[in-house]
Every structure is written in C-alpha cells, then in structure tokens.
Amino acid sequence: DRWVPGFRQTDEDPIVCVSHDEVKAYIEWLSWKGRHQYRLPTEAEWEYAARAGTDTARYWGSNENKACGYANVGDLTGKKVNDFDWRPHRCDDGYAQTAPVGSFKANEFGLHDMLGNVREWADKCGHCWFEVIRGGAWDSPPGLVRSASRVKYATDERGNNLGFRVVRTDDFGKIVPLDLQMVAVKSAEVHSGSATPHEIIYTLSIGDEVS
Secondary structure (H helix, E strand, C coil): CCCCCCCCCCCCCECCCCCHHHHHHHHHHHHHHCCCEEECCEHHHHHHHHHCCCCCCECCECCHHHHHHCCCCCCHHHHHHHCCCCCCCCCCCCCCCCCCCCCCCCCCCCCCCCCCCCEEEEECCCCCCEEEEECCCCCCCHHHCCCCCEEEEECCCCCCCEECEEEEECCCCCECCCCCEEEECEHHHHHCCCCCCCCCEECCCCCCCCC
16 A cells, blocks of 8 residues: 555654655645745755755765764664665664654754655656655665665655655745745644644754744
C-alpha cells in the first residue's frame, strides 16, 4: 500500500507517501486557506539552502560517516532493523525509519533535515510527467546523502522515504527578499488539514513563525 509508510510515525515526523501531484494540490489549498503564499522550492533554491554557503559534498563536510550528528540516514541501526542490502553510513543516528522533524543539527542557515530523514520534492519542470527529488532519506546510502544528489521521479510516485517542504513567497511567487523561509511539513499538519505549518520555519536573515 503506497498510502501508508509501513512503520509507526508520530505527529512530529515528516509527512511521507505523498506524490508530487498531491503535494501541489495541498500547497494550492494551503495558500488559499492561510495568510501567506507557499510553493515548492526550485532545484536551485533547494540546493542553495541545503549547501548553506558550503562547497563540500555535505553541509557538515566531506566525511560521510559524520552524518549521524547532522542527519537521519541509512546507518548501522537502519541496516540492522531493515536489513538493507547496500552499504550504510558507518555511524548510528538512533533511528531505523523517520525521525521527528528537527531532531538533528541545523546547517549554517538554520535549516534542519536538508539531508536525510526524507527526500524532498522540488519543482524543475512544472508540467512534466516527472520531477526531481533531493536530499536523501532515512534509508539512503552515502552516495545519495549529498547536497548535489538528485533523482527523477514520476509525479504520481509515492514512497515512505519521500516528503516535502515549502517556501513562503510574496503574492507574485517570489521568495521574500533576504527572507527565504522554508517549512518542513509534519505528518499531523497534512492529516489534520491544518492551514498553518508551524514547525521549522527558517530565514536567511531573521527567524519568524508562521501564523
């Protein structure tokens, strides 16, 4: 069943098992219902936010085995519990599947979970049969947990390691200057029909809560 993750999640965990088409419909509703405008980040915006001024493979550096202090990745715990047949990170982040949003260290822009936990939909084409997912996930091997990693997915595809975050924009779809706000969407907010994503709001200049 592509609608359920196959493991237990809390309301604080990231939403998963949502297709790009479903995400776009949710964001359209969110912008209509709430006080602000939202959209998916473009690939360029996503990578800029993920790198946070770094030029290494990951925002914590090039050492893949330091991942567990910064991200929920395919690690020793995940391999033991889920019996992955690929090489894990040689560290232990303590989570076999998804972790509550914001459980790990932020990057230099104050953004959590840009790598790991769940892969995230980005907007590349807009009206194509495929889009791009970024960031790696709780089950990803080291090669996929990189700021430059990208994979094409059909827009109707779902997965228990695939979620999304949104950016807040002005009325013309542009990110508010000097105020790039990104929201990692929790499971509870989609399932409850909340019109206000409260958690993990980040800015490049000043912090603010969505209300």
